[in-house]
Amino acid sequence: MSKNSEYLIERENKQYEVIIGLEVHAQVTSESKLFSQSSTKFGAEPNTQVSLVDAAFPGMLPVINEFCIEQAIKTGIGLKAKINKKSVFDRKNYFYADLPQGYQISQYKYPIVGEGKVILDMPNGQKEIGIERLHLEQDAGKSIHDIDPNNTLVDLNRSGVALMEIVSKPDLRSPDEVNVYIKKLRSIMRYLGTCDGNMQEGSLRADVNVSVRLKGETEFGTRCEIKNVNSIKFMQMAIISEANRQIDLLEEGKEIDQETRLFDTKRNETRSMRSKEDAHDYRYFPDPDLLPLEISQELIEKIKSDIPELPDEKKKRFIDKFNLSPYEATILVSDIETSNFFEEVIKNSDVKLATNWITGELFAVLNEKNLEISQSPVSTKNLSKLINIIKDGTISGKIAKTVFEQMIDGDQDPLIIVKEKGLKQESDPKAIEELIDKVIENNSDKVAEYKSGKDKLFGFFVGQAMKESKGKGNPQLINKILKEKLNG
Amino acid sequence: MSDITSQSLFELTSNIKEKKLSSEEITKAFIDRAKNSKKLNVYVTDNFEKAIDQSKKFDSNPNFDLKLPGIPIAVKDLFCTNGVRTTAGSKILNNFVPTYESTVTQNLWSQGAILLGKLNCDEFAMGSSNETSFFGNVQNPVGENLVPGGSSGGSSAAVAANLTPVTIGTDTGGSIRQPASFTGTVGLKPTYGSCSRYGIVAFASSLDQAGPMTKNVRDCSMLLEVISSFDQKDSTSIDYKRNYYSKELSKDIKGKKIGIPKEYRVDNMPDEIEQLWKNGILYAKDCGAEIIDISLPHTNYALPTYYIVAPAEASSNLARYDGVKYGFRSPGQNLIEMYEKTRSEGFGDEVKRRIMIGTYVLSSGYYDAYYLKAQKVRQLIKKDFDDAFSKVDAILTPSTPSSAFKIGEKTNDPVSMYLNDIFTVPINLAGLPGISIPAGKDKNNYPLGLQVIGKPFDEQNILNISYALEDKINFKNDISDWWLSE
Numbered sequence: 001m002s003k004n005s006e007y008l009i010e011r012e013n014k015q016y017e018v019i020i021g022l023e024v025h026a027q028v029t030s031e032s033k034l035f036s037q038s039s040t041k042f043g044a045e046p047n048t049q050v051s052l053v054d055a056a057f058p059g060m061l062p063v064i065n066e067f068c069i070e071q072a073i074k075t076g077i078g079l080k081a082k083i084n085k086k087s088v089f090d091r092k093n094y095f096y097a098d099l100p101q102g103y104q105i106s107q108y109k110y111p112i113v114g115e116g117k118v119i120l121d122m123p124n125g126q127k128e129i130g131i132e133r134l135h136l137e138q139d140a141g142k143s144i145h146d147i148d149p150n151n152t153l154v155d156l157n158r159s160g161v162a163l164m165e166i167v168s169k170p171d172l173r174s175p176d177e178v179n180v181y182i183k184k185l186r187s188i189m190r191y192l193g194t195c196d197g198n199m200q201e202g203s204l205r206a207d208v209n210v211s212v213r214l215k216g217e218t219e220f221g222t223r224c225e226i227k228n229v230n231s232i233k234f235m236q237m238a239i240i241s242e243a244n245r246q247i248d249l250l251e252e253g254k255e256i257d258q259e260t261r262l263f264d265t266k267r268n269e270t271r272s273m274r275s276k277e278d279a280h281d282y283r284y285f286p287d288p289d290l291l292p293l294e295i296s297q298e299l300i301e302k303i304k305s306d307i308p309e310l311p312d313e314k315k316k317r318f319i320d321k322f323n324l325s326p327y328e329a330t331i332l333v334s335d336i337e338t339s340n341f342f343e344e345v346i347k348n349s350d351v352k353l354a355t356n357w358i359t360g361e362l363f364a365v366l367n368e369k370n371l372e373i374s375q376s377p378v379s380t381k382n383l384s385k386l387i388n389i390i391k392d393g394t395i396s397g398k399i400a401k402t403v404f405e406q407m408i409d410g411d412q413d414p415l416i417i418v419k420e421k422g423l424k425q426e427s428d429p430k431a432i433e434e435l436i437d438k439v440i441e442n443n444s445d446k447v448a449e450y451k452s453g454k455d456k457l458f459g460f461f462v463g464q465a466m467k468e469s470k471g472k473g474n475p476q477l478i479n480k481i482l483k484e485k486l487n488g
Numbered sequence: 489m490s491d492i493t494s495q496s497l498f499e500l501t502s503n504i505k506e507k508k509l510s511s512e513e514i515t516k517a518f519i520d521r522a523k524n525s526k527k528l529n530v531y532v533t534d535n536f537e538k539a540i541d542q543s544k545k546f547d548s549n550p551n552f553d554l555k556l557p558g559i560p561i562a563v564k565d566l567f568c569t570n571g572v573r574t575t576a577g578s579k580i581l582n583n584f585v586p587t588y589e590s591t592v593t594q595n596l597w598s599q600g601a602i603l604l605g606k607l608n609c610d611e612f613a614m615g616s617s618n619e620t621s622f623f624g625n626v627q628n629p630v631g632e633n634l635v636p637g638g639s640s641g642g643s644s645a646a647v648a649a650n651l652t653p654v655t656i657g658t659d660t661g662g663s664i665r666q667p668a669s670f671t672g673t674v675g676l677k678p679t680y681g682s683c684s685r686y687g688i689v690a691f692a693s694s695l696d697q698a699g700p701m702t703k704n705v706r707d708c709s710m711l712l713e714v715i716s717s718f719d720q721k722d723s724t725s726i727d728y729k730r731n732y733y734s735k736e737l738s739k740d741i742k743g744k745k746i747g748i749p750k751e752y753r754v755d756n757m758p759d760e761i762e763q764l765w766k767n768g769i770l771y772a773k774d775c776g777a778e779i780i781d782i783s784l785p786h787t788n789y790a791l792p793t794y795y796i797v798a799p800a801e802a803s804s805n806l807a808r809y810d811g812v813k814y815g816f817r818s819p820g821q822n823l824i825e826m827y828e829k830t831r832s833e834g835f836g837d838e839v840k841r842r843i844m845i846g847t848y849v850l851s852s853g854y855y856d857a858y859y860l861k862a863q864k865v866r867q868l869i870k871k872d873f874d875d876a877f878s879k880v881d882a883i884l885t886p887s888t889p890s891s892a893f894k895i896g897e898k899t900n901d902p903v904s905m906y907l908n909d910i911f912t913v914p915i916n917l918a919g920l921p922g923i924s925i926p927a928g929k930d931k932n933n934y935p936l937g938l939q940v941i942g943k944p945f946d947e948q949n950i951l952n953i954s955y956a957l958e959d960k961i962n963f964k965n966d967i968s969d970w971w972l973s974e
Contacts, residue, residue, distance in 0.1 A: 052588060056808040058581065059568045059590060059687040061722050091804050093850070097823055102807020152823070154812070283850035285859060288693035288801050290723050 005124050007174030008215060009243055011251055015215040018243040019223070020172035020208065022235075024185060026164045026195040027139070027203040028071045034138050034162035035062030035105065042201045046144075046155035054160040056100035061289050064089075068162040071194040072112050072136050073295065073303050075164055078188045078310055079131050081116025083300050087135075089290045093283040098141035098154050106165075108284040111135035112293065118168075118188070119312055120180045121330045129181055130169030139163050158202075164195065170209065170220065175236035182206070182232050183334065187311050191336045205230045210242045212250070221246070222256040226263050226270055238263035242270045314339055322351045331359050337373045344380035349387035357387060361404055377408045386414040394418065395425050396475055427474040432481050435468040436461075440485060450486060461486065492517035493650035497559065497707035500653050504550075504557050511550070511558025511602065514653075515543035518560050518604060522651050527971040528627045530642040530651055532565045533573045534605035542602045554600030555714050562652040564643045565606035566613055567593045567698070568687040572603065576689040577611040577621040577639075580809045580816045580834030590687025591722070592656060592698045592715045599714045604652055608642030611836045612806065613663055613691040615639050616908040617898065620838040625895055628671055629967050630934055634892045637667030637908075643701050644671040648967060654702040654711050658688060660695045661794050662888075662912025665924035668701055669887035669937025672926040672965035674708045674954070675701045677912075679944045680919035681726030684719030690805040692798040693724070695916040705925060705955040709733040712947060731948045739956040742776030746953070747880035751787035752911060754889060761886045761936060764928045768884055768938045771960040777953070780880050784872040789865045790914035795906060796849050796862035797917070802839075803846025809834065841902065870918040877943045882953055885911050887924035887937030911939060921947045925954045926963040935965060 008015040033040055036053040053060045076083050088110040091103040113134035120127045141159035143152050166185065172178055186197035186204060197204050211223035226242060229235045241263070246256050260279070261270040274280075286292075309317070311333045318329040318339075332355065333339045345354045362383070366373060386407065390400045395418055403414050403423065418424055426432060439461060440447055450457040465478045492514055495503070503509040519536045539560055546558035568574045568586035575581045589597070597603070610620040618626040618641025626641045628634035629649035636645040640657030644667030647655055657664040659677035668675025676699045683698040690696060700711035713734050718727040748769060753762070769779055811817035811830030818833045820826035835843070849858035876883060889910055898905045915922040920941055927938040938957070942950035 055813055057568075057586070057588070057814070058574070058576070058584065058689045058808070059586075059685070061686055063721060063723055093804050093807060095807065095810060095827055097812050100808060100813055102810060103804055281852050283804070283847065283852075283855075285800060285804070285850055285855070288724075289690075 005122070007176065009212070009247055011247060016212045016243070016247050017215050017217070018173060018239065019170050019211045019213065019220055020174075020178055020239055021170035021223075022168045022172065022178065022181065022209070023207040024166045024168075024182070025205045025207075026075075026166060026185075026189060026197070028068050028136075028162035028164055029193055029195055030065065030068050030071060030162055032065055032067075033160040034065055034068050034136065036160050038160065040161050044157055046153075046157060048157065050156040050159065054100065054156055056102070062105060062287070064290065064293070065162065068136065069112070069293065069295070070299070070303055071162075072134060072164055073300060074192050074307065075166075075189060075194045076113030076116065076134055077304055077307055078192045078194070079113070079116035079118060079134065079166070081131055081134065082114035083295065084110065084112055084114055085295050085297070086110065087112040087293045087295075089136075089287045089293065090284045091287045094280050096140065096143075097152060098143045098156070098159065100141065100156065100159060104138055104140060105287055105290070106137035107135035110292075112295075118181065118184055120177060120184055121326075122177065122180060127177065129171045129177075132167040132169050134164050134166045137163050137165055170211075175239050178208075178235055178239060179232050182235070184311070187334055187336070191308055191310050199231050202230060206235060208235055208238055208242075210239055210246070211256075212243050212246045222258050224256065224258065224270070225260050227260055227273060229263055234263060234265055237265070237268055238270060241268055245270065322346070322355075324351075324355060328355050328359060335373065341373050341376065341380055345384050345387070347384070349384040350391045353387045353390060354383070357383060361401065365408055377411060378404070379411050382407055382411055382413055389414060389418065393425055393427055393474060395423055396471070399423050399425065399471055423472060425474050426469050426472045427477060429477060429481065432465075432469075432473055432477045435473070436465050436478065436481050436485055439464045439468055447486065458482070458486070493521050495653070496703050497556075497653045497710060500559055501557060504559070505552045511543035511546040511560070512540065514558070515539050515560040515602060515604070518651060518653075522604075524973045525649060525651055525971055526973065528629060528645050528649055528651075529624050530607055530626055530646040530649070531562070531605045532575055532577070532608050532621075532623045532642070535572055535603045536605065539602050539604050546600065546602065551600060555710060556596060556599040556601040558600055558602065559653060560602045560604045561596055562604040562607050562643075562646055562655055563593055563596070564609050564640050564655065564657045566609055566658050566689045567656070568689065569593055569603060569606065572606065574606065574689070575623070576613070577609045577623060578809075578835065578839070579622040580830070581689070582622065582816055584815050586687070588687060591684035591717065591719045592688065595715045595717055596656070607640075607646050607652075607655060609657075610639035610641065610663075611839050612689065612802070613639035613658055613660055613696075614802070614838050614842055616662070616666055616905050617893070617895070618642060618667075619895065619899055620836055622836060627895075627971060628892050629971065630671060630892060630965070631932070632970060633895045634934070635670065635895055637670035637892065639663040640667050640675070640701060644668055644673055644675070647671070647673045647701050647703060648965060649971070654700060654707050656698055656711070656715060657701045658691075658696055658698050659912075659916065660691045660798060661916050662909040664699045664701055665887050665912045665922060665937070665939060666908055668924045669926070670892035670935065672935030672963065673701060673703060674705055674923065674925050675699065676708050676712060676923040676947070676951075677915065677921060678712060678716060678947055679726075679921045680916075681724055682716045682730075682921070682945070682947070684717060684722040684725050686719055686721040692801040693805060694801060695794075695798055697916075705923075705951060705958050706734065706737060708923070709737045709951045709955075712951070728945055733948055733951055736948055737955055738952050739775070739959055741772075741953050741956045744777045744882065744949070744953060745780050745880040746772050746777045747780050747782035747876050747883040749782050749784045749787065749876070749883060749885060751784050752885045754910065757886075757889055758930070760928075760930045761889065764936050764938065765884070765886050767961075768927055768957065771957050772884060772953070774960055775956040782876045782880060782883070784869075784876060784914070786865065786868045786872050787914055790869055790917055791906060791910055793862045793865045793869065794909070794913040794917060795845065796858050797866060799842040799846030800850050800859050801846070803843045803850065806835075806839070806843060838902070866917050869914055873914075873918045873920060873941075881943070882946075882950055883941040885939045885941065887911060887939040891930045891932065891934035891936050915939075915941055920944060921950055923950050923954050925958055925961070926965065927957070927961050928963070933966070935963070
């Protein structure tokens with residue numbers, strides 16, 4: 001990264017660097033929970049998706065959902081990480097009303113996935129973020145404090161849902177990198193179908209570790225962990241606020257206490273949740289109800305062979321094969337739906353035009369209407385048609401924009417719009433010549449000026465000719481014939 | 489025909505199949521006797537009315553192809569039984585009625601058995617005398633004010649007192665074999681993974697196994713045949729081909745190599761136990777077995793290892809009894825207070841002691857020194873047995889270092905109580921099958937047991953050896969029915 005793009009916080013001639021590590025909790029896309037057969041569907045009535053295992057009834061035992069294991073392996077492969085052939089489920093012991101077993105089944109010493117990496121496309125180049133590990137664990141239930149004035153209510157629908165905790169190395173250095181990192185992680189998992197990345201539904205949350213140090217220092221400062229932040233915006237706000245709090249302390253000559261903090265989104269500040277001294281002693285130990293998890297090479301190979309093309313590879317292909325710029329390719333591959341849309345459109349139409357129309361007009365509309373590309377008001381089929389009639393000169397780019405505006409309304413066929421509105425481009429040289437003659441005739445004074453050297457007036461004639469054609473004149477032809485007439 | 493309740497499972501089954509007795513007659517006989525045996529305090533919850541209904545139902549449409557046709561059976565109150573209160577001997581589950589059935593009990597009902605009721609046990613199976621039960625101690629039918637052993641004390645007493653033809657218990661460190669030894673009955677702890685743990689209130693998951701408790705070895709083989717099954721609902725259940733233990737039962741043990749571990753000759757072992765063991769060795773020789781001296785060098789570490797591993801797992805397994813979802817709750821001003829009151833009032837002293845020990849050995853800073861080290865020692869103990877079994881087919885030891893003791897004798901001395909399990913605990917740590925059979929009596933005429941330990945999944949072999957020894961020993965329990973109220 002070049003110097004000028006470094007994210008530094010300034011204090012009286014001093015510059016502080018911010019060190020960030022993320023523990024992302026990603027809900028595994030799976031019909032049923034990690035150790036039971038209850039449904040994981042979001043939004044059900046409270047306590048309707050709870051088995052005896054989820055509610056920790058006496059004598060109930062966890063049974064591993066193999067599909068969740070495969071999803072974790074898949075994600076590990078997507079993170080270019082080492083898949084551990086042997087991993088162990090541990091119990092993390094603590095009491096809480098929404099934790100029915102009195103422990104969470106997680107992986108502590110031996111996670112299913114080891115070290116990997118994620119490549120970030122930053123404005124001034126690529127940056128690699130190390131992945132420390134990925135492990136599987138159960139989600140807890142939900143405590144609801146604001147329905148009953150006297151009691152806390154508990155919803156166990158989420159209890160036992162499979163989560164992947166993806167721990168990054170402390171390689172992130174700015175809120176921007178965090179933004180790109182989360183989006184990239186989400187993109188990879190969505191490509192793989194292992195996590196829907198839906199932050200509103202809590203499918204993706206993160207604990208954010210923040211420390212600061214003077215620029216040039218090599219040792220890390222004392223870190224604080226901000227628990228359970230559920231949007232990229234809040235992560236960024238929390239980082240900025242926490243980094244500044246730590247710097248203020250250092251500037252006052254105070255020490256930073258290693259502690260767990262919570263981000264108060266209303267006040268835009270973090271506050272202490274518990275200090276290191278008060279930290280829970282989770283008494284991790286291997287869950288005796290579950291045997292160590294052993295994964296065969298065959299299973300890994302089988303999953304590998306099912307891995308779809310991932311964003312990095314797709315980007316490279318788009319650049320190599322379609323001659324896209326790295327910027328265009330990055331945008332088109334960032335979301336699997338977008339890249340699928342793009343590839344569908346270019347099956348039958350020009351790549352360059354498709355790129356421009358998707359990243360330009362279509363994105364503008366989606367943005368304006370706050371839609372996902374999967375909800376695009378224009379289908380790939382009709383967008384291809386539009387691109388093809390631009391390409392073959394049936395309509396001009398300018399007319400195309402008018403046609404597009406109408407297409408949005410109910411995915412209309414551009415060919416029909418052009419036909420009904422008579423928007424077909426005039427490409428008959430005779431007809432163009434006629435209307436140019438008319439323009440020249442009506443503007444003899446301007447013609448004289450042009451001929452005396454006022455070259456800039458050429459644009460004026462083009463405009464007049466276009467107007468005369470009601471916008472339908474083929475611009476190349478108008479240009480060509482105008483030049484012949486005026487210069488001849 | 490002898491009195492119904494004194495008949496073995498085999499006799500009862502034959503009589504039912506030959507239509508000499510109906511299920512209803514048998515069921516009523518056991519119920520009548522139970523009603524006059526309240527003094528023993530074996531039942532926590534009876535199921536008498538439903539049992540009679542079910543026996544009538546069986547008789548109206550009998551299926552004699554089943555292995556336990558219309559046989560009434562009471563089970564330890566650690567097995568969850570659908571619609572019948574299951575307490576684990578604890579106040580904290582005093583009001584708990586499961587909506588599901590443990591796999592092991594389901595296997596009984598699927599073979600035609602009928603639930604008589606739930607038998608007393610030490611709280612959460614933690615104890616060796618049945619004195620930690622919230623529902624009071626159980627009397628050993630062998631003698632008044634004598635403990636029946638534990639934790640399956642209600643089960644051993646019920647079999648010995650002819651209150652159930654057979655029963656099932658659970659064994660984490662000796663909880664089937666020690667009470668069997670104390671009551672002159674047969675008790676078998678199967679290989680870890682033989683019987684499903686699904687639906688059994690957990691004490692220490694890596695050690696718990698359900699097993700049969702019977703009057704003789706033949707009944708034991710039949711009951712094991714019924715309850716042992718592979719179960720996908722228990723991830724530690726093992727999928728292997730199980731024998732037809734009762735069909736394949738044989739007294740022919742000629743040429744079997746039986747190991748005698750020198751480390752089981754403990755200090756201060758009573759002469760009568762030493763003598764019992766010697767007799768067992770002689771009988772085995774009589775049957776044509778070859779006796780081989782072996783060494784299990786880490787035996788001494790088994791008990792301390794057990795009292796780290798078992799409480800560690802228990803401290804976590806019992807965290808779910810928190811007053812939030814089911815069972816006993818003592819209200820508090822806030823969540824923490826509710827937890828504290830519920831668990832302080834809901835658990836008894838021995839359970840609390842083990843939760844404290846378990847929490848301690850798993851704590852950061854102590855984990856490596858205790859839990860991790862114990863796991864390593866456990867591997868060494870297991871290896872001792874692996875090495876021994878490369879030379880022998882089975883191992884013969886006493887079941888317990890003493891006979892049954894008086895109620896109250898050891899309640900204030902937990903360590904001396906724990907020492908009761910010194911010969912049984914290593915077998916759980918190694919995951920092996922072990923059976924206790926009655927083999928003699930001490931000077932007070934109290935029964936004493938011998939233990940036969942086998943290789944993993946080799947239950948058939950230890951059943952056969954026990955069957956042969958049983959024949960030679962010809963043990964007779966003389967129980968005077970002193971407790972009967974009529």
